Amino acid sequence: xxxxxxxxxxxxxxxxxxxxxxxxxxxxxxxxxxxxxxxxxxxxxxxxxxxxxxxxxxxxxxxxxxxxxxxxxxxxxxxxxxxxxxxxxxxxxxxxxxxxxxxxxxxxxxxxxxxxxxxxxxxxxxxxxxxxxxxxxxxxxxxxxxxxxxxxxxxxxxxxxxxxxxxxxxxxxxxxxxxxxxxxxxxxxxxxxxxxxxxxxxxxxxxxxxxxxxxxxxxxxxxxxxxxxxxxxxxxxxxxxxxxxxxxxxxxxxxxxxxxxxxxxxxxxxxxxxxxxxxxxxxxxxxxxxxxxxxxxxxxxxxxxxxxxxxxxxxxxxxxxxxxxxxxxxxxxxxxxxxxxxxxxxxxxxxxxxxxxxxxxxxxxxxxxxxxxxxxxxxxxxxxxxxxxx
Numbered sequence: 379x380x381x382x383x384x385x386x387x388x389x390x391x392x393x394x395x396x397x398x399x400x401x402x403x404x405x406x407x408x409x410x411x412x413x414x415x416x417x418x419x420x421x422x423x424x425x426x427x428x429x430x431x432x433x434x435x436x437x438x439x440x441x442x443x444x445x446x447x448x449x450x451x452x453x454x455x456x457x458x459x460x461x462x463x464x465x466x467x468x469x470x471x472x473x474x475x476x477x478x479x480x481x482x483x484x485x486x487x488x489x490x491x492x493x494x495x496x497x498x499x500x501x502x503x504x505x506x507x508x509x510x511x512x513x514x515x516x517x518x519x520x521x522x523x524x525x526x527x528x529x530x531x532x533x534x535x536x537x538x539x540x541x542x543x544x545x546x547x548x549x550x551x552x553x554x555x556x557x558x559x560x561x562x563x564x565x566x567x568x569x570x571x572x573x574x575x576x577x578x579x580x581x582x583x584x585x586x587x588x589x590x591x592x593x594x595x596x597x598x599x600x601x602x603x604x605x606x607x608x609x610x611x612x613x614x615x616x617x618x619x620x621x622x623x624x625x626x627x628x629x630x631x632x633x634x635x636x637x638x639x640x641x642x643x644x645x646x647x648x649x650x651x652x653x654x655x656x657x658x659x660x661x662x663x664x665x666x667x668x669x670x671x672x673x674x675x676x677x678x679x680x681x682x683x684x685x686x687x688x689x690x691x692x693x694x695x696x697x698x699x700x701x702x703x704x705x706x707x708x709x710x711x712x713x714x715x716x717x718x719x720x721x722x723x724x725x726x727x728x729x730x731x732x733x734x735x736x737x738x739x740x741x742x743x744x745x746x747x748x749x750x751x752x753x754x755x756x757x758x759x760x761x762x763x764x765x766x767x768x
Contacts, residue, residue: 385667392551393661393708394674397652398682399554399696400705401434401452409453412461412644416473424578424686426642431683433634433643435676441627442672447620448656449672450611451631452649454603461599461644468591475585477644479596480603481635484647487604488629493612504756505613507720507730508749511737512610512650513713520706527699533560534703550660550708557700569695578686582640603647605750611648617716618657619665651705654712729759 409430413423430453441449457480465473487493524531534557541552562569608631612624631646638646655661656671720730733756737748 382670382673385670387662387667387670389548389551389660390656390662390668390670391674392548392554393656393668393671394676395678396550396554396704396708397450397649397655397671397675398678400655400701400708401649401652401679402682408455408458408462412458412465413642415462415465417470418642421579422470422581422583422642425581426644428578428580428683428686429638429641429643430646431679431681433638433646433683435678435680435683437630437634437646437676438672438679439676441630442669442676445620445622446666446669447615447622447672448653448661448668448675449615449622449627450649450653450656450675451634451646452607452652453643454599454607454645454647456602456606457599457645457647460602461595464595464598465591468588468595469586471583471586472588472591474583474640475587476591476596476599477639478585478636479587479592480599480645481632481639483596483600483632484603484635484645485629485632488625488627488632491625493604493608493628494624500613500753500757501726501760502617503720503723503726503730504733504753504760506617506716507733507756508737508752509610509613509617509650509654510713510716510720511734511739511752512749513654513709513716514734514738515740516651516702516706516709517713518706519702520710523699523702523706527697530557530560530564530697531699531703533557534700534707538707546660550655550704553707554704557704558696561697561700573688573695575688576686577684577688580641584640599645603645606748607647607650609753610650610749611653614650614653614657614712615648617719620657651709655708658712658715660708660711725763726760729756729763732756732759 406427409426410423413426418426434451434453437451438449441451520531520535534553537553537556538549541549545552608628615622627648631648634646635643652675656675657668661668661671720734721727733752736755737752739748741748741751743751
């Protein structure tokens with residue numbers, strides 16, 4: 379406790395809060411779609427949100443505290459998108475079985491150490507280019523959101539410029555406050571009027587095993603989560619010079635998925651976008667004190683999970699343009715740092731550029747996300763250039 383109090387900072391707490399805000403608001407609608415595709419009613423959907431919030435909260439808090447690093451976990455957004463389009467007519471108990479199966483595969487991958495060995499052979503410029511490609515869309519979101527809500531976003535951008543010059547550590551907090559105040563004033567305080575108060579309830583369903591569903595949905599859910607979530611998540615830590623062992627992190631996310639699957643916790647993984655918010659200079663100048671952001675994110679996620687329906691309605695109340703602009707502004711420094719790292723080495727510049735373009739394009743093949751293919755093509759280009767020069 380003394381160590382936490384000593385390392386405490388409002389900028390790190392703000393980073394944790396923004397990470398939770400963006401994590402929920404940016405993709406909770408996809409989770410709703412996945413739950414409905416699974417046949418969940420309103421009570422079961424609340425159980426999903428509670429299980430996901432508590433799972434992310436406890437893993438964020440405990441892993442960040444244990445490793446003294448900002449270890450940020452998240453639900454698998456690509457996994458939710460996959461579920462929303464791939465479940466078909468299987469029973470809800472079969473869906474739970476799919477969740478448990480994907481969690482077992484993740485746990486085995488972490489325990490075996492295969493994933494960590496793979497990450498060690500990925501060159502830093504290629505990994506940086508991949509992460510920049512993942513985050514690129516969020517940077518664009520600052521300016522594309524200007525079209526839908528020009529005054530709100532313009533005020534947020536102006537706040538960013540002003541506070542960045544005066545108090546750079548608190549720039550994201552300032553942007554969040556100004557955006558919220560403007561949205562409240564514009565709606566005459568009615569923005570939060572319809573947000574209900576209350577705590578939801580868990581709904582436990584025992585898994586059933588449908589072989590075709592396990593292979594047809596469970597394996598793709600595992601692959602999508604590993605390639606599009608865990609690879610960028612590990613990259614964020616490595617680029618910010620955190621040498622946290624990867625295998626235990628992957629193992630714990632897999633174990634959490636197995637434990638909470640019957641309640642609706644479909645897939646947990648290392649976060650990339652929200653982790654970038656908690657790992658950069660805007661969080662804290664001292665990397666050793668940024669773990670406070672992970673602890674804060676854990677507390678906020680647990681609160682969000684317990685609040686259930688109330689939190690879902692709260693995040694849904696914020697204008698989408700505000701959420702998009704806030705995410706992009708919080709990630710500007712991280713995008714710039716990764717682009718610099720990707721292009722700094724002459725021998726890797728073109729392969730890194732290919733990685734960035736493929737990842738930013740969002741293309742996918744065989745159900746595997748662009749982040750994975752960006753690394754693959756970048757590595758192919760790098761290997762070809764080295765062989766040709768020899």
